[in-house]
Amino acid sequence: VVDWLLEEGGRVAGVRGHRVGGGVVELRAPIVIGADGQHSLVARAVRAPTYGVHPSQTLMYYSYWAGVPADGLENYRRQDSLVFVFPTNDDLTLLAVEQPRSHFPAFRTDIEGSLLRAIGRSPRLADRLAAGRRVERFKGTADLASFFRKPYGPGWALVGDAGYFKDPILGQGISDSFRDADLLVGALDLTLTGAAPWEEALGGYERERNAAALPAYELNYRLSTFGVVPATPPGLFTALQGAEEQIDRYFSLSAGTYPIHEFFAEANLARILGAQPLAA
Ligand SMILES: Cc1cc2nc3c(=O)[nH]c(=O)nc-3n(C[C@H](O)[C@H](O)[C@H](O)COP(=O)(O)OP(=O)(O)OC[C@H]3O[C@@H](n4cnc5c(N)ncnc54)[C@H](O)[C@@H]3O)c2cc1C
DSSP: OEEEEEEETTEEEEEEEEOTTSOEEEEEOSOEEEOOOTTOHHHHHHTOOEEEEEOOOEEEEEEEEESOOOSSOEEEEETTEEEEEEEOGGGEEEEEEEEEGGGHHHHHHTHHHHHHHHHHTSHHHHHHHHTSEEOSOOEEEOOOOEEEEOOEETTEEEOGGGTEEOOGGGOOHHHHHHHHHHHHHHHHHHHHTTSSOHHHHHHHHHHHHHHHHHHHHHHHHHHHTTSOOOOOOTTHHHHHTTOHHHHHHHHHHHHTSSOHHHHTSHHHHHHHHTTOOOOO
C-alpha cells in the first residue's frame, strides 16, 4: 500500500509504503503513475489541479443476485429512479439503482426497502428479483462528483479515475480508463525514446484524453441531473426501427464506442430520418 511519494530535486522520485503483512517499503522510479482511483493518493500528494468540476447529483446502490437470469443490459427509468440489470460472472446478475442525490439520507437508512420500492415500479422485474436470492451486501455511494485532473507533472502521471471521474450513469468508466491507459503509454513511449520532450508528449496525452472524453462527459453529467436531456429529434426512434446499423450506433453511444457528435451530426440524423442508406 502506497502511503506517500518520494521527492527529489522538485520531482517525484518514487513511493513510500508498507506491506500488508508489515514492513515499510521504498521504491524509486523515474515516473510514478497514479492509477489509484477517484480519491488518488498520488493526485493528493502532488496537488494535481482539478478542473471541469460538476457536483455530485446522484446516489447509486448495487448488489448481486443468483437465480435472476439476464441476457444483456436492461435499463428501467421510472420518474426519479434508474435501474440497471446485467449479467456478470458466476451466473450472477448485478442490479443497480441510481436516484437523485437528495434521496441519499432516506435511501441509506433502509437500502433494501428503498431498492424494492424503486423496482416495484417495474412489476415484472420485481417478480424476477423475488424469485432469486441476493448473494452480496449492498454497496453504494453518493460521492460521485465529476472532475478532470491535470494528469501529469514532474515525475508523475495519472490515469483512469485518478485522472478524471464521472457519474457512473453511462457506465463508461472502465472503457475510458483503458483508453486513457493506451494514450498515456503512447505519450510515455514518445518521451522515453526521446522522440518528444516530456511536456510536449504528456501535454498531448492530456489534450487527447480531454478531446475524447468531453462530449460524453457533458452528456453524462446532464443525464445525472435527472433533468432535461439533450433534445432527441422528433421521430428518431420511429425512424430507427429496422435500421440495424444505426440502432447499433445508437446503443454504442452509451457504451462509449461510437462518438456522440457523429451520431447527432446533421448529416447522420438526415440519413436516419430520411431513411437513406448509410454511406460505406
Ligand atoms: C457505483 C459505481 C458504479 C459503476 N459502474 C460502472 C459500470 O457499470 N461500468 C463502467 O465501465 N464503470 C463503472 N463505474 C466506474 C468504474 O468503476 C471506474 O471508472 C473504474 O473502476 C476505474 O478504474 P481505475 O483502475 O482507474 O480505478 P479503481 O477501479 O478505483 O482502482 C484503483 C485501485 O487503486 C488501489 N489503490 C488506491 N489507493 C492506493 C494506495 N494508496 N496504495 C495502493 N493501492 C491503492 C485501489 O485499491 C484500487 O484497486 C462505476 C463506478 C461507481 C462508483
